[in-house]
Amino acid sequence: MTETSVYIHIPFCTHRCGYCDFNTYEGLAALIPAYVDAVVKEIRYVGERVLGPVVVQSIFLGGGTPSLLSAAQVEAILRAVGEAFLVLPGCEITLEANPGTVTSGYFRALRSLGVNRISMGVQSSRPQELTILEREHDFGAAIQAMKFCREAGFQNVSIDLIFGLPAQQLAHWQRVLEDGLALNPDHISLYALSIEHGTPMQRMFSRGLIEEIDQDAAADMYEWSMNRLAEAGFCHYEISNWAKRDEQNHLMASLHNLQYWRNQPYLGFGAGAHGYFANVRTVGVLAPGSYVARMRSLPVRERAIPRTPATAAAKAVDRQDEIGETMMMGLRLLEEGVSRPKFLARFDKDLDTAFPGVIRELEKQGLLEDDGERIRLSRRGRVLGNRVFVRFV
Amino acid sequence: MSQEHIRNFCIIAHIDHGKSTLADRMLQLTGTISDRDMQAQVLDTMDLEREKGVTIKASAVRMAHTASDGRVYELNLIDTPGHVDFGYEVSRALMACEGAVLVVDASQGLEAQTLANLYLALEADLEIIPVVNKIDLPAARPDEVAEEIAALIGVDAATVLQISAKEGTGVAEVLEAVIARVPPPAGDENAPLRALVFDSHYDSYKGVVAYVRVVDGGLRHTDELHHIATHITFKPVEIGTFAPDMRPAAELKSGEVGYIATGLKTVAESRVGDTITHKAKDLPHALPGYREPKPMVFAGIYPVEGEEYGELKDALEKLQLNDASLVYQPETSQALNFGFRCGFLGMFHMEIIQERLEREYDLDIIVTAPSVEYEVLMKDGKTITIESPAKLPDEGDIQEIREPWMTLQIYTPTEFYGPVMELATKRRGIYLNEEYPSHNRVQLNYEIPLSELIIDFFDGLKSRTKGYASMDYHFKEYRAEDLTKLEVLVNNEPVDALAAIVHKDHAFHKGQALVSKLKDLIPRQLFVVPIQASASGRIISRANVKAVRKDVLAKCYGGDITRKKKLLEKQKKGKKRMKMIGSVEIPQEAFLAVLRLSDE
Ligand SMILES: Nc1nc2c(ncn2[C@@H]2O[C@H](COP(=O)(O)OP(=O)(O)OP(=O)(O)O)[C@@H](O)[C@H]2O)c(=O)[nH]1
Numbered sequence: 001m002t003e004t005s006v007y008i009h010i011p012f013c014t015h016r017c018g019y020c021d022f023n024t025y026e027g028l029a030a031l032i033p034a035y036v037d038a039v040v041k042e043i044r045y046v047g048e049r050v051l052g053p054v055v056v057q058s059i060f061l062g063g064g065t066p067s068l069l070s071a072a073q074v075e076a077i078l079r080a081v082g083e084a085f086l087v088l089p090g091c092e093i094t095l096e097a098n099p100g101t102v103t104s105g106y107f108r109a110l111r112s113l114g115v116n117r118i119s120m121g122v123q124s125s126r127p128q129e130l131t132i133l134e135r136e137h138d139f140g141a142a143i144q145a146m147k148f149c150r151e152a153g154f155q156n157v158s159i160d161l162i163f164g165l166p167a168q169q170l171a172h173w174q175r176v177l178e179d180g181l182a183l184n185p186d187h188i189s190l191y192a193l194s195i196e197h198g199t200p201m202q203r204m205f206s207r208g209l210i211e212e213i214d215q216d217a218a219a220d221m222y223e224w225s226m227n228r229l230a231e232a233g234f235c236h237y238e239i240s241n242w243a244k245r246d247e248q249n250h251l252m253a254s255l256h257n258l259q260y261w262r263n264q265p266y267l268g269f270g271a272g273a274h275g276y277f278a279n280v281r282t283v284g285v286l287a288p289g290s291y292v293a294r295m296r297s298l299p300v301r302e303r304a305i306p307r308t309p310a311t312a313a314a315k316a317v318d319r320q321d322e323i324g325e326t327m328m329m330g331l332r333l334l335e336e337g338v339s340r341p342k343f344l345a346r347f348d349k350d351l352d353t354a355f356p357g358v359i360r361e362l363e364k365q366g367l368l369e370d371d372g373e374r375i376r377l378s379r380r381g382r383v384l385g386n387r388v389f390v391r392f393v
Numbered sequence: 394m395s396q397e398h399i400r401n402f403c404i405i406a407h408i409d410h411g412k413s414t415l416a417d418r419m420l421q422l423t424g425t426i427s428d429r430d431m432q433a434q435v436l437d438t439m440d441l442e443r444e445k446g447v448t449i450k451a452s453a454v455r456m457a458h459t460a461s462d463g464r465v466y467e468l469n470l471i472d473t474p475g476h477v478d479f480g481y482e483v484s485r486a487l488m489a490c491e492g493a494v495l496v497v498d499a500s501q502g503l504e505a506q507t508l509a510n511l512y513l514a515l516e517a518d519l520e521i522i523p524v525v526n527k528i529d530l531p532a533a534r535p536d537e538v539a540e541e542i543a544a545l546i547g548v549d550a551a552t553v554l555q556i557s558a559k560e561g562t563g564v565a566e567v568l569e570a571v572i573a574r575v576p577p578p579a580g581d582e583n584a585p586l587r588a589l590v591f592d593s594h595y596d597s598y599k600g601v602v603a604y605v606r607v608v609d610g611g612l613r614h615t616d617e618l619h620h621i622a623t624h625i626t627f628k629p630v631e632i633g634t635f636a637p638d639m640r641p642a643a644e645l646k647s648g649e650v651g652y653i654a655t656g657l658k659t660v661a662e663s664r665v666g667d668t669i670t671h672k673a674k675d676l677p678h679a680l681p682g683y684r685e686p687k688p689m690v691f692a693g694i695y696p697v698e699g700e701e702y703g704e705l706k707d708a709l710e711k712l713q714l715n716d717a718s719l720v721y722q723p724e725t726s727q728a729l730n731f732g733f734r735c736g737f738l739g740m741f742h743m744e745i746i747q748e749r750l751e752r753e754y755d756l757d758i759i760v761t762a763p764s765v766e767y768e769v770l771m772k773d774g775k776t777i778t779i780e781s782p783a784k785l786p787d788e789g790d791i792q793e794i795r796e797p798w799m800t801l802q803i804y805t806p807t808e809f810y811g812p813v814m815e816l817a818t819k820r821r822g823i824y825l826n827e828e829y830p831s832h833n834r835v836q837l838n839y840e841i842p843l844s845e846l847i848i849d850f851f852d853g854l855k856s857r858t859k860g861y862a863s864m865d866y867h868f869k870e871y872r873a874e875d876l877t878k879l880e881v882l883v884n885n886e887p888v889d890a891l892a893a894i895v896h897k898d899h900a901f902h903k904g905q906a907l908v909s910k911l912k913d914l915i916p917r918q919l920f921v922v923p924i925q926a927s928a929s930g931r932i933i934s935r936a937n938v939k940a941v942r943k944d945v946l947a948k949c950y951g952g953d954i955t956r957k958k959k960l961l962e963k964q965k966k967g968k969k970r971m972k973m974i975g976s977v978e979i980p981q982e983a984f985l986a987v988l989r990l991s992d993e
């Protein structure tokens with residue numbers, strides 16, 4: 001039985017950050033109780049209809065700002081998951097938290113509910129950068145939040161940092177990463193800022209209020225970070241992700257995200273949540289209000305799982321798409337890469353027959369490494385991943 | 394209908410002065426098209442015509458109209474394009490008519506093609522009915538413009554009709570004037586058949602449909618017919634008139650305009666300008682043909698993907714069926730492999746063909762920078778003509794290079810005299826003289842190399858004159874000039890498709906501008922790409938396209954893989970629009986870079 005992951009989307013924030021184009025809303029906090037009820041209902045909807053046991057290896061509450069949920073609300077959701085599916089012992093349960101929205105007591109409560117991993121949106125340590133990003137917290141709040149986390153007993157804490165901001169220089173970034181390291185996280189995600197369509201930042205950019213991001217400078221920052229994090233004992237296991245090893249020498253990689261990168265199934269619940277289950281990709285209706293309404297008045301007509309009343313779109317993934325997606329996601333894993341035997345086992349087809357000549361060519365361009373057993377991005381390929389992925393989709 | 398009650402006329406004007414709109418109103422007024430079926434510029438049936446609001450192909454239509462004398466007349470109207478590239482369409486339409494309605498925009502006044510088309514009509518001995526259009530516009534100067542036209546053709550300003558095609562004002566008077574002033578056809582009904590082919594189009598069921606003006610005699614749909622010039626005999630699939638759709642008829646009589654669906658498979662078999670007659674022992678004399686359109690501008694068209702060569706060939710063949718002025722022949726380029734060298738009437742024509750290939754035939758193509766046709770006198774005394782800079786022989790073997798020179802007329806409000814003069818001289822134009830065809834307007838006459846005209850000249854003129862100037866040009870002669878080949882090397886390899894022939898005095902400057910433009914247009918690759926320009930074996934400019942450093946997507950939030958994949962697919966599509974030259978990807982725009990150097 002293939003193990004599955006569960007993603008739950010919490011589309012609420014106290015303020016929309018300037019660069020954010022995720023499905024999230026400010027000023028809708030009053031909807032949270034009804035929303036949680038709806039999520040619980042959606043989980044049950046699937047649980048009652050799905051054939052055979054669904055074995056869950058990871059649960060991820062993402063957002064938005066899931067830490068805006070009370071411990072009782074988190075509990076209600078986790079209980080629903082536990083009742084609907086077969087949650088494995090030791091299942092990784094992550095909650096995304098923003099500094100400034102959390103207390104020590106809150107983390108303790110989460111811990112007692114079985115949440116065992118926190119992903120903290122630190123983003124930067126420099127006040128001027130936090131201002132450009134329109135984050136609502138300062139770095140002091142991040143230090144505090146980390147402290148609360150550890151006090152509550154969390155042994156797997158990740159932080160997110162953003163690099164490549166307009167006008168950011170290498171020295172600035174070095175400062176930010178050093179500050180991040182000083183928080184002593186177990187896992188670090190580094191994201192290059194991209195100015196997305198429809199964000200306040202994009203409007204500022206088009207009005208000339210902020211300068212264009214210098215992609216060469218961002219490349220310098222990334223390369224420097226690779227060296228620095230290796231030195232600090234982190235393993236670069238995915239393009240944007242680094243993890244430490246625990247006492248038993250286990251890599252503390254995010255199991256949940258590994259599920260995505262290995263192109264394995266996950267159920268998505270909540271407004272705008274994405275799912276991939278039984279070879280069908282689903283996405284929920286975006287607006288929290290509509291989501292609640294849809295789950296409130298269930299339609300008479302049954303929906304075929306993984307579709308639920310909240311599903312806005314569903315698409316069956318054919319074999320060709322699945323191969324492409326497996327490549328584009330799998331190659332993001334820098335250590336693991338895409339393994340020939342696994343590919344063969346999954347698709348009943350040889351990797352080299354599926355992409356004749358492509359691997360050799362990318363290897364010649366210095367973007368891929370091939371050890372016969374598996375293919376992986378080269379060091380250069382890490383910064384030029386798209387040039388590799390496009391050849392496989 | 395007896396010839397006495399037939400009037401054949403065309404509408405001519407400068408671009409956008411309202412020909413097609415006037416035709417609309419006439420079709421409505423005569424009840425040829427019901428108000429329900431009416432749409433703006435109804436005769437512009439091609440998608441591209443409708444979208445651009447420009448007539449590309451002339452079209453004919455028959456109308457029945459009861460005049461104020463109470464009698465019913467048969468009116469054959471031909472709407473013509475106004476753009477300078479399609480002057481030949483106008484000239485062939487004129488051959489089918491006895492009169493021409495000359496439309497002039499009341500706010501714009503006389504412009505280049507007003508005069509050019511008027512002269513064509515006068516040469517063809519047509520009765521001119523001058524009309525001032527758009528009198529509803531706030532900026533209209535109807536009396537003034539009427540004076541100008543009157544002075545030009547030597548009539549009384551009172552006889553110039555003032556109308557608004559848009560609102561329909563005065564349109565009935567135009568029809569009355571056509572009936573009163575345009576002479577009826579004067580063919581001999583009893584003489585052997587002579588029908589002039591003045592246009593054609595290809596129909597997949599009916600073959601080549603020849604648009605004809607029956608000059609003498611008449612024909613029935615059962616007749617066996619013969620082309621005097623091509624000697625091709627055929628039995629028509631159908632004959633008829635335009636209403637404005639093709640409407641079958643049993644016969645066409647002397648003086649009438651209509652069509653003959655020939656069933657022939659290529660336009661070459663039923664050529665525009667040929668005379669159709671009955672198959673007989675003694676053939677009548679052919680009618681005076683028209684001037685063959687001569688392509689002026691040449692460019693290479695290549696498929697982005699080599700496999701699409703066959704499809705490109707088919708598409709060009711099909712386009713040529715309806716557009717005899719498009720010429721092409723296979724060409725090979727070191728950089729672009731197999732494609733075609735195509736000849737066009739002008740830049741607008743080239744743009745249209747490019748768009749049709751992309752849109753109607755869904756082809757990904759690379760179009761190289763346009764060039765003119767050069768005559769090269771070799772040291773061994775031979776003269777060759779080349780239509781592609783890449784084909785220029787070794788400088789050492791060349792005695793002289795000649796390029797086509799044009800006469801150029803620019804019409805502009807006098808206030809822009811200085812800027813126009815500056816533009817023309819910068820482009821090697823030689824000032825001849827000036828005329829003042831109307832108040833506040835000057836006509837500047839030049840001689841200028843065609844190669845300078847096709848490179849962004851019209852845009853330069855428009856921007857210098859706030860859009861008020863217009864121009865017309867005609868071939869004059871070939872002249873020897875001090876020319877040289879400007880070569881471009883990308884990644885140290887010469888790219889033949891980027892070469893240009895330029896005047897030696899401009900080589901250095903153009904080389905530099907071209908290199909810096911290419912540097913911006915060629916996307917960053919995995920390695921540093923040097924770009925160089927050389928002339929007469931000497932590198933005159935160089936620049937590097939830096940290697941790409943970073944191209945990767947950030948994390949996938951909440952498992953949203955679809956969005957990432959879409960981005961990659963977009964990137965992949967962008968790649969498809971590029972051509973691999975050696976190991977460098979070059980986008981379509983780069984091949985046209987030489988067009989965008991204009992006046993930096
Ligand atoms: N105000 C006003 N606009 C007019 C009138 N006649 C035509 N137009 C407008 O002028 C523009 C050009 O009209 P067309 O009829 O397409 O002109 P054309 O001469 O056929 O143009 P080409 O075929 O491109 O040479 C259109 O936007 C018409 O709506 C008029 O009497 N008054």
Ligand code: SF4
Binds near residue numbers: 013017
């Ligand atoms: S906290 Fe995260 S989800 Fe919320 S607005 Fe900021 S970036 Fe967006």
Ligand SMILES: [Mg+2]
Binds near residue numbers: 412413414448474
């Ligand atoms: Mg028109």
